[in-house]
Amino acid sequence: MKRSEIRDHLLDTAIALFNKRGFHAAGIDLIIAEAKVAKTTLYRHFPTKEALILAALKRRDEFGRGEMRKFVETRASDPRERLLVTFDYLEAxxxxxxxxxxxFISAxxxxxxxxxxxFQAAVHHKRKVLAYFRELAVAAGYGDADDIAREINLLHEGAVAVAQxxxxxxxxxxxxxxxxxxxAT
Amino acid sequence: MKRSEIRDHLLDTAIALFNKRGFHAAGIDLIIAEAKVAKTTLYRHFPTKEALILAALKRRDEFGRGEMRKFVETRASDPRERLLVTFDYLEAxxxxxxxxxxxFISAxxxxxxxxxxxFQAAVHHKRKVLAYFRELAVAAGYGDADDIAREINLLHEGAVAVAQxxxxxxxxxxxxxxxxxxxAT
DNA sequence: GAAAATAGATACAGATCTGTCTACATAACT
DNA sequence: AGTTATGTAGACAGATCTGTATCTATTTTC
Incomplete structure (x- = not known):
């Protein structure tokens, strides 16, 4: 496998296994076996398991927020509607x-x-998501965009926990x- | 220490450490050290770590729901107000x-x-909490008590995740x- | 195409994990 | 008071974990 691909492949494998088993339970040996990669290779890309976790969370953060953005932008143009369409993304x-x-809650x-x-990576992700909601709320012309964003955010978190x-x-x-x-109020 | 006390003491110590470090990261050796109890003693009360985890979650479930009930009942008598007072319990x-x-979300x-x-223990806990909200909603005379309970529940989950x-x-x-x-709608 | 960097495979070190075993002390119950 | 159950202390087994070292094969890059 080419060097350019292997790092992302490792991260995707790690993300899947962390998600399925948890961060402690998913060991290095399991990750390299699943990724079909030598242990030496993994440790050349990531000095420690913690570095792997942090890189995986970073990739997951960027990917997830990018996906939500794309989903929302293709399904609604009205900013007010876009705030609601974020819940359809959750459903998917x-x-x-x-x-x-x-x-990130699990992390x-x-x-x-x-x-x-x-933990700080989780904080960063949540801040970014909240900022996105605020961006949508501002675009929708709400005077209290901060509060609207917090409300949407809290409903998201609740829906995720219930679905989990x-x-x-x-x-x-x-x-x-x-x-x-x-x-509407 | 008396036998009757030691089991609960072990569970309380385990709950605290699972909460602080996570279920995998908090090892048996750490738990017995913190509880100042011999390893033999722990394994006489709980055959495996999983049994300890399950017993700890059961105790946490019963304690937590009992505390919320007490809190709510002492702060409001109107059933409608009681639904709202559950959020004051969260704040505390x-x-x-x-x-x-x-x-339970972490578990x-x-x-x-x-x-x-x-995982099933977490499901059980969440079902019981939802049932309590429904009980309050029914007492408040709401026709759609199920939906009210789900709404309160989702707001709770959201508030917990955000606070975390x-x-x-x-x-x-x-x-x-x-x-x-x-x-009000 | 040659040189340098990286991947594969695998053994290994050292730490840590769960759970058991042994030997002795203490508490509880008959 | 004496028997039984339980607690203390700690060594130990066996598995598993992270991370390193060694050596060969393959890619990348100049």
Whole structure:
């Protein structure tokens, strides 16, 4: 396998296994076996497991937010509607086989110390997502864009947590209806 | 230490360490050291680590729901108000030093397979909490008590997730205001 | 095409994990 | 008081974990 591909392949494999088994339970040996790559290779790209976790979270963050943006932009042009369409993105995510809750919440659960770089990666991701909602709320012309963004964000988090445990997609549309009613007030 | 006390003491120590470090990262040796108990003693009470985890989650479930009930019942008598007071309970929980997000969401993150007993324990807890909200909604005389309960529940989950990452208590009151507006429609 | 960097395969070190075993001390119950 | 159950202490086994070292094969790059 070419060097240019292998790093991303390793990260994708790691993301999938961290998601499925958890960050501690998914060991290096499992990751290299799944990726069909030698251990030496992994350690040439990432000096430690923590570095691998951080790189995986970074990739997951950028990919996930990019996907949500694309999804939203192709389904609605009205900024107000776009805020609601984010819940349809959630629904599509929940419907995938690999959905096991938010990887950043799980990462924060396993690395809960405030000064842990993994926890900080989760904080960074959540801040970026909130900023996106605020961006949409501003574009929609809301005077209290900050509050609107926080509301959408809180509903997202709630829908994800419910879907993680109940293992069904309906919480996305349920949260969407709540959002619609709140935006109407 | 008396036998009757030691089991609960072990469970409380385990709960605290699982909460702080995560279920995989908190090892048996750490738990017995913190509890100041011999390893033999722990394994006389719990045959495996998984059994300890399950017993700890069961205790956490019963304790947490009992505390919320007590909190709510002492602060409001009107059933409608009680639904809102549950968010004040959240706020008090968030304000504790040990708050690191919902232990059951974290447990589900580390044991995400649907047939894993630990995951099932999380499902059980969430069902019970939802049933409590429904009980309050029924007492409040709402015709659509199921939907009201789901809304309160989703707002709770959202507030917990936000508080876990942002490390502040304000999401509880923020969710409470959202709940108030939703209940008014 | 040659030189340098990287991948593969695998053994290994050292730490840590769960769970067991042994030997002795203490508490509880008859 | 004496028997039984339980606690303490710690060594130990066996598995597993992260990370390193060695050596060969393959890519990349100049």
């Amino acid at each position: 995510w929940f419907a995938t086989d690999s959905f096991k809750g938010c990887p 924060a659960g396993e690395h809960g110390e405030a000064d842990d770089p993994v 445990i109940a293992r069904e997609t309906s919480s996305a549309q349920f949260a969407k209806k709540m959002a619609r009613r709140l935006l | 929980w968030f304000a504790t030093d040990s708050f690191k997000g919902c232990p 589900a993150g580390e044991h995400g397979e649907a047939d894993d007993p630990v 990452i942002a490390r502040e208590t304000s999401s509880a009151q923020f969710a409470k205001k959202m709940a108030r507006r939703l209940l």
